Amino acid sequence: MSLSAGDLRDPQKVSGPSRRILIVDDNVDAASSLAMLLKMTGHQTQTANDGVAAVKAAEAFLPDVVLLDIGLPKLNGFDACRQIRQHPWGRAMKIVALTGWGQEGDQREATEAGFDAHMLKPVDYRNLMTVLASMDPA
Numbered sequence: 001m002s003l004s005a006g007d008l009r010d011p012q013k014v015s016g017p018s019r020r021i022l023i024v025d026d027n028v029d030a031a032s033s034l035a036m037l038l039k040m041t042g043h044q045t046q047t048a049n050d051g052v053a054a055v056k057a058a059e060a061f062l063p064d065v066v067l068l069d070i071g072l073p074k075l076n077g078f079d080a081c082r083q084i085r086q087h088p089w090g091r092a093m094k095i096v097a098l099t100g101w102g103q104e105g106d107q108r109e110a111t112e113a114g115f116d117a118h119m120l121k122p123v124d125y126r127n128l129m130t131v132l133a134s135m136d137p138a
Contacts, residue, residue: 018042019132022063024054024080025098026072034067037125051075055083058090065132068115070099070106078113085114094135098123 021043025031028049035045048057051072058066066084070077077097084090097110097118110118117131 017133018044019064020044020046020061021132022046022048022054022057022061022066022068023098024048024051024057024066024072024077025069026050027069034123041129051077051080054080058084058093059087062089063093065094065096065135067096067098067128070097070101070110078109081110081113081115096131098128 021035021038023031023035023038023045024047025034026049028047031047031049035047038045046057046061046063048054049072052074054066054068054072054077055075066081068077068081072080075083077099081095081097084093084095094116095114097115098121099106099110099118100121102118102120107118116135119128119131
């Protein structure tokens with residue numbers, strides 16, 4: 001990932017409209033780092049580190065976008081996505097699988113679970129910003 005200082009001063013240049021983004025990853029450092037980077041480019045962020053916490057955080061924070069790992073403790077990302085989608089408050093959220101699980105079956109299951117997009121780790125920040133900018137706000 002390569003961002004210039006100008007990119008960070010001008011969030012619209014990189015990220016489009018400001019979003020409320022929930023980052024869910026059991027790797028606490030990865031979740032925190034991505035949250036910090038997204039904040040630097042004008043987004044409001046929150047993190048969670050397991051699937052159960054993800055569902056609770058989605059209900060409380062009501063993000064526009066959830067960046068959701070699949071291989072999570074307590075409740076995997078597929079099931080967390082399904083649970084979020086069961087609630088009226090979660091039906092319009094944009095949910096992106098941000099995962100190391102990239103086999104064709106994983107992508108198919110992500111679509112069936114209700115994910116709007118599937119991205120592989122390590123994420124390319126500019127590609128992530130392109131995906132976020134292409135999504136209509138919830």
